[in-house]
């Protein structure tokens with residue numbers, strides 16, 4: 001189990017028809033599993049790009065992403081998919097639930113096509129849904145759930161395989177401030193209970209301020225890191 005993720009000289013260029021966008025410039029940073037890290041920055045600053053590279057959903061143009069000693073740039077596409085499945089849970093702003101599947105089927109969906117005992121993961125999915133206050137909603141479709149409930153189904157799905165890391169991209173963007181607050185508290189509890197590292201991209205400074213560590217991105221560069229500078233210089 002990796003206790004840290006290390007970014008070594010990460011750059012990301014997006015090639016357009018006529019222009020190339022440099023979304024990230026030479027990022028060096030280490031994330032620790034015992035920290036709740038919030039990533040903040042204005043729109044277009046590179047937060048989602050950074051999270052997708054950390055989550056191995058995309059490859060950097062140059063540089064490397066290490067989970068402990070494991071260099072993810074050495075893995076092929078199938079190995080990366082297995083690596084993500086085993087180690088990383090992902091939550092997105094729009095939840096990305098499959099509309100034709102019930103809550104419990106959505107939670108189990110990471111196992112579809114993988115040889116695992118169906119009974120084991122159904123039991124795990126139920127435990128997670130119960131833990132997240134959705135015991136009566138196993139068979140509800142996403143369209144029959146509130147935004148906050150859909151978000152909790154998405155978290156259950158991200159946690160169903162006991163990941164070492166939970167990466168969340170603007171997960172509170174579609175929630176009102178009360179539900180955003182509840183969501184944040186839930187993440188804190190899950191972190192304590194399950195011991196997974198959490199990296200949260202957010203526009204919500206109120207929430208970010210509660211994290212153990214805040215990293216601020218501007219124009220593809222890290223311009224603030226509360227583990228290296230005083231809190232007053234951030235936000």
Ligand SMILES: Nc1ncnc2c1ncn2[C@@H]1O[C@H](COP(=O)(O)OP(=O)(O)OP(=O)(O)O)[C@@H](O)[C@H]1O
Pocket residue numbers: 014015016021022023041042043044045046047048049050
């Ligand atoms: N697939 C892509 N192709 C081309 N350019 C992209 C692509 N994805 C992102 N970009 C560009 O890279 C830069 C960083 O985008 P990114 O989505 O990482 O920002 P962000 O901080 O997450 O923004 P927001 O808060 O609005 O979601 C932006 O200039 C964006 O237009």
